[in-house]
Amino acid sequence: MSAKIRLYVDHPLGEGQTVPLDKGQAHYLFGVMRQGLGDAVALFNGCDGEWQTQVVEAGKRGGALVCVTQSAPLKMPPDLWLLFAPIKKTRTDFIVEKAAEMGAARIVPVMTEFTNSGRVQRDRLQAHAVEAAEQCGGTYVPEVTEAQRLDRLLANWDPTRRIMFCDEGLVGGAAGLIGVENPQGPWAILIGPEGGFSERERERLHRLEYAHAISLGPRILRADTAAVAAMTVWQQAFGDWGANG
Amino acid sequence: MSAKIRLYVDHPLGEGQTVPLDKGQAHYLFGVMRQGLGDAVALFNGCDGEWQTQVVEAGKRGGALVCVTQSAPLKMPPDLWLLFAPIKKTRTDFIVEKAAEMGAARIVPVMTEFTNSGRVQRDRLQAHAVEAAEQCGGTYVPEVTEAQRLDRLLANWDPTRRIMFCDEGLVGGAAGLIGVENPQGPWAILIGPEGGFSERERERLHRLEYAHAISLGPRILRADTAAVAAMTVWQQAFGDWGANG
Incomplete structure (x- = not known):
């Protein structure tokens, strides 16, 4: 499972962590990008690296993803x-x-x-x-x-x-x-x-x-x-x- | 005399050379940029370097510039x-x-x-x-x-x-x-x-x-x-x- 879609979220990421989606994110992911239950999405939040997640809830007004594995560690740019x-x-x-x-x-x-x-x-x-x-x-x-x-x-x-x-x-x-x-x-x-x-x-x-x-x-x-x-x-x-x- | 306006023209440039302007160039220079008789314009054509020129004719449908001095030699980019x-x-x-x-x-x-x-x-x-x-x-x-x-x-x-x-x-x-x-x-x-x-x-x-x-x-x-x-x-x-x- 390697997601083609990468999204930034303002939410903690970690094994088994559930990440709720707001209306705008849900619209983008399920409406624009046509993703659905079980699909893979990569998430990062600027501090926990990149995580492969799976869609576990997909609605018009929101949804949720669950973190499965970390696919890249956090890599800070130079100062x-x-x-x-x-x-x-x-x-x-x-x-x-x-x-x-x-x-x-x-x-x-x-x-x-x-x-x-x-x-x-x-x-x-x-x-x-x-x-x-x-x-x-x-x-x-x-x-x-x-x-x-x-x-x-x-x-x-x-x-x-x-x-x-x-x-x-x-x-x-x-x-x-x-x-x-x-x-x-x-x-x-x-x-x-x-x-x-x-x-x-x-x-x-x-x-x-x-x-x-x-x-x-x-x-x-x-x-x-x-x-x-x-x-x-x-x-x-x-x-x-x-x-x- | 050092012109702030630089224009590319498809015409030979050299001392005393008169350079005619077409309608589009005249509109830009005299209409948009508000230049007039006696004003300075820098020209280059891709082969004769950069020349300081002076407006000697300014009309709605055309105009002319006269080359005064070469202000930069031709400088080719690397190949x-x-x-x-x-x-x-x-x-x-x-x-x-x-x-x-x-x-x-x-x-x-x-x-x-x-x-x-x-x-x-x-x-x-x-x-x-x-x-x-x-x-x-x-x-x-x-x-x-x-x-x-x-x-x-x-x-x-x-x-x-x-x-x-x-x-x-x-x-x-x-x-x-x-x-x-x-x-x-x-x-x-x-x-x-x-x-x-x-x-x-x-x-x-x-x-x-x-x-x-x-x-x-x-x-x-x-x-x-x-x-x-x-x-x-x-x-x-x-x-x-x-x-x-």
């Missing part, structure tokens, strides 16, 4: 946050989706001087992160935080968490992480808005001892492209794509 | 093709956009056994590549070819062009390009469809001496995410992001 300046709705959604796929532990929308996006709907973005986790086979869902102002975020920053920021002023320079010694420990990647950082923000970032500027090649990348490229650079060098994975 | 299996419309558009930003020289839609996308509109995809080139500061526009069947493409493949393909069967394996010696020369990156390659396709690819399988980390990436991540891996190792750029 990497993705900080990004929100842009147009579709591209913001894509950045959150890609951050979850690429293995960010936390996703933080930041308002920079040149960010001209309106309010960020945290709940909608969190739902995108859940969907991406269901799809990419991960057992963890990154938390999407409320949007924060970059200046306040930096004022309260824990200096043991290093920041890799993408500096458009370096376009054409050598790519990759230059001169970072002892890269172990927590990190954050910071992606600026489409118009780049302001001169004041750039200067401030360059002054921070824990911040490292990188170039992402000779062309100017859109924010969503830059997010994936920067996470690839980091995951290959320090994350769970290589020997550390 | 890298991106082969990808078309998916849903928005994500296919994104892949083409990202391929242009990331520096592909040619973009080839390929039909694999598990590709269930309908007809590919080459012209629309080419327009996305032009727009991405205008936006990313490149002086070259990758050609989008007609869609081709993977089996036919491989049957006529030039074995001096190596293929890096992303094998979902390797998810969780070590990332990066393993065991590629003398990586100089032409390359292609092949991204499979959402359902992965068929067993027959995988076996065929693994048998090809010029094909190299890579893993893109422990999570399953969507095709558009995989395209950016794979091009990042390649550009960093062999392309114009590093010392070769």
Whole structure:
């Protein structure tokens, strides 16, 4: 029994555990996906790994699954946050989706001087992160935080968490992480808005001892492209794509 | 004089050269972007570099620009093709956009056994590549070819062009390009469809001496995410992001 459908649930998982489904989940599973009694569904909740479960109750307004066996242990992503300046709705959604796929532990929308996006709907973005986790086979869902102002975020920053920021002023320079010694420990990647950082923000970032500027090649990348490229650079060098994975 | 607006034109560029605008370009430049006589516009055509030009004629049905100085030489991307299996419309558009930003020289839609996308509109995809080139500061526009069947493409493949393909069967394996010696020369990156390659396709690819399988980390990436991540891996190792750029 190996389920093709993977669902995130906010409920404990363990051998013999019964997991109730709410109306929305029941509609998706039994209405949209045409599952029924006895069918297999994989569940994960972000802390108990992935479990193979079986449908034991299927109704229009709800249902229940029973955990049978654990099919994967919990695998935490590296301690990497993705900080990004929100842009147009579709591209913001894509950045959150890609951050979850690429293995960010936390996703933080930041308002920079040149960010001209309106309010960020945290709940909608969190739902995108859940969907991406269901799809990419991960057992963890990154938390999407409320949007924060970059200046306040930096004022309260824990200096043991290093920041890799993408500096458009370096376009054409050598790519990759230059001169970072002892890269172990927590990190954050910071992606600026489409118009780049302001001169004041750039200067401030360059002054921070824990911040490292990188170039992402000779062309100017859109924010969503830059997010994936920067996470690839980091995951290959320090994350769970290589020997550390 | 440094223009904020960059346009691709299908016309020779050179000192003193007059470049006529068609109705669509005139509408965009004078109607949408509110440019007028004497304003500066940067032009590139994929072979003569980037030129700073000045508006010398502005009408509703057309106009003209005159080339003043060359502001950037032609910079070709590395000889890298991106082969990808078309998916849903928005994500296919994104892949083409990202391929242009990331520096592909040619973009080839390929039909694999598990590709269930309908007809590919080459012209629309080419327009996305032009727009991405205008936006990313490149002086070259990758050609989008007609869609081709993977089996036919491989049957006529030039074995001096190596293929890096992303094998979902390797998810969780070590990332990066393993065991590629003398990586100089032409390359292609092949991204499979959402359902992965068929067993027959995988076996065929693994048998090809010029094909190299890579893993893109422990999570399953969507095709558009995989395209950016794979091009990042390649550009960093062999392309114009590093010392070769």
